[in-house]
Amino acid sequence: MPPLVDLRRLPKHVAIIMDGNGRWATQIGRDRSDGHRAGSDTVRTVVRTARRLGVEALTLFAFSEQNWQRPAPEVTALMALLRDFLVREREELLENGIKLRAVGRTDKLPPAVREVLEPLAAETAELEGMTLTLALSYGGREEIVDAARRLAERVGRGELDPAAGDEHGLEAAMPSLDVGPVDLLIRTGGEQRISNFLLWGAAYAELHFSPRLWPEFDAECFYEAIASYQRRERRFGRVAQLPKSEASAADAE
Ligand code: IPE
Ligand code: IPE
Ligand code: MG
Numbered sequence: 001m002p003p004l005v006d007l008r009r010l011p012k013h014v015a016i017i018m019d020g021n022g023r024w025a026t027q028i029g030r031d032r033s034d035g036h037r038a039g040s041d042t043v044r045t046v047v048r049t050a051r052r053l054g055v056e057a058l059t060l061f062a063f064s065e066q067n068w069q070r071p072a073p074e075v076t077a078l079m080a081l082l083r084d085f086l087v088r089e090r091e092e093l094l095e096n097g098i099k100l101r102a103v104g105r106t107d108k109l110p111p112a113v114r115e116v117l118e119p120l121a122a123e124t125a126e127l128e129g130m131t132l133t134l135a136l137s138y139g140g141r142e143e144i145v146d147a148a149r150r151l152a153e154r155v156g157r158g159e160l161d162p163a164a165g166d167e168h169g170l171e172a173a174m175p176s177l178d179v180g181p182v183d184l185l186i187r188t189g190g191e192q193r194i195s196n197f198l199l200w201g202a203a204y205a206e207l208h209f210s211p212r213l214w215p216e217f218d219a220e221c222f223y224e225a226i227a228s229y230q231r232r233e234r235r236f237g238r239v240a241q242l243p244k245s246e247a248s249a250a251d252a253e
Contacts, residue, residue, distance in 0.1 A: 002220045003227035007054060011183030011229050014050060015059040015205070017197055018043070020189025020213030033077035038215035040085050047089075047132060049219040051096050053226070057131045057179035061197050065105060065139035079110050082136070086116045093120070097129025103175045104138030105146075131179050138176075140199030147173035170200075177201050184229045188214045188221075206232050 018039060025035030043060065050058045063078060086100075093100055101121050106114070117136075150173050154160040160169075171177045176198050182205040185197070190211045194202065208225040210217060233240060 002223045005053065005223050005226045006230055009230055010053060010055055011206075011226065012055070013057040013059065013180050013182050013201075014055050014184045014186065014226075015061070015182045015198055015202065016046070017061045017185070017187040017189075017195060018214045018217075019187060019191060019195075021215060023189065024213040024215045032074055033081075035215060036074075036078055036081050040081050042214055042217050043085065044089065044092075045219060046217070046222055047098070048092075048096075049222050051098060051130045055130060057133065059103075059133040059135060059176065059179070059182070059198065061135045061138065061195075063104075063136050063138070064196060065137055065142050066196065068108070068137070079113055083113050083116055086113075086120055090120055090123075093124055093132070094127075097127045099124045099127040099129075099131045100134070101125075101131065101175075102134045102136050103143070104136045105142065106136055108137045133176065133179060135176070135197070139196045140194070140202075141196055143174050143176060143198075144170070144200060174200060181205070184208060184225065186210060186222075186225045188212050188217045204234070204236055206234065 021035035021039040022032040023035070024038065025032050043062075046060075047058065062082065067078075068075065092098075102117055106117070109117070113136075147170050151160060151165060151169060155162050155165075177200065180201075182198055182202045185194075185202050185205040186208045187193075188210045190209070190213075192209045198205075206229050208228050210221055210225065212221055
């Protein structure tokens with residue numbers, strides 16, 4: 001039985017660190033790139049599941065700024081798979097009203113990827129069913145640095161008063177925050193770390209670590225993550241919400 005999910009209390013923004021492709025492949029004596037290929041099928045399943053449930057924003061960590069340091073054949077295979085994924089999923093994204101965008105230092109991606117990514121982002125820009133953000137050549141620290149640099153440049157040009165600078169200004173300069181802060185952050189593959197993902201946006205995210213390797217993560221695992229989120233109480237530094245009856249008794253005192 002899949003866990004029960006309350007559709008009225010869905011996390012608005014779910015972010016996923018899709019980890020464990022390499023270990024999955026190695027375990028069965030295959031090449032790491034086979035793991036990435038299997039992982040791209042999981043992406044399709046999870047995007048579909050999130051869309052059907054009614055999640056507003058899904059952000060997937062597909063390639064980190066640090067992943068460029070992997071062996072060249074693995075990077076090449078990942079880029080080829082990314083291109084294939086974008087070509088293959090185009091129709092499904094359009095049919096389901098999914099807006100696709102990318103965050104990260106995407107100017108570093110090979111032209112073969114950019115030439116399918118950029119038109120697809122433009123083609124889906126007005127769709128409102130769900131926003132699917134791919135974090136590509138992405139790092140949380142790098143995003144903060146890039147945002148700070150942009151603000152400093154505006155100060156330098158006299159367009160911005162540094163005294164007016166606050167966290168909202170910095171947030172507005174970070175594209176990953178366009179869909180709001182992360183409500184639920186899932187990491188598969190058993191590691192319990194953030195690995196430089198959405199450092200700013202995940203400040204108050206609920207964390208869910210799944211032991212499943214990404215190619216084995218399925219719709220039921222996704223429901224379980226949401227059900228776990230719904231069992232938590234988010235306090236944002238405040239105190240627990242009193243139940244209504246107690247709150248009104250407290251008011252009357
Ligand atoms: C995640 O799987 C995919 C990317 C980082 C691109 P890994 O390739 O990190 O798989 P493991 O962690 O080595 O098993
Ligand atoms: C994080 O996974 C990056 C992606 C899932 C794209 P890594 O496998 O690169 O992270 P570490 O090296 O285990 O921290
Ligand atoms: Mg990994």
